[in-house]
């Protein structure tokens with residue numbers, strides 16, 4: 421997925437604006453939509469840095485993986501069952517990445533037509549958790565082994581995103597003609 425430098429710069433700006441809005445602690449629905457915007461921007465930057473031309477189904481899958489946040493919905497109804505020991509629902513864990521990876525491998529073997537999409541979903545879940553580590557309360561990556569959240573500084577994630585976007589921008593400039 422190639423993006424022009426201006427688009428990459430805009431995506432970095434989106435990440436900064438999103439973080440500012442999240443710090444204002446908006447109502448849950450708005451918070452969810454704003455947070456998803458941050459995830460979409462992150463995924464777009466990471467995909468733009470891919471050295472290979474990515475299948476459309478894989479790209480769609482990575483964005484679709486943002487639906488993992490639907491696991492927050494039980495919380496909205498006071499159902500604390502899946503997040504009473506961890507800051508985010510327990511499905512925000514490396515276990516989910518492993519399960520999504522295993523499913524993707526199975527889909528590729530049994531129904532290759534949907535393989536790219538399934539791989540995209542697995543990659544997307546990993547990208548999602550990566551951003552969640554650096555925003556909000558962090559993620560209990562090693563649940564169920566430990567509920568201890570992994571939480572990085574937003575600045576580290578921002579600098580990394582700027583670096584990836586800069587790399588993707590130099591790549592898009594090197595390419596001549598249709599990609």
Ligand SMILES: [Zn+2]
Nearest residue numbers: 489512548552
């Ligand atoms: Zn999340």
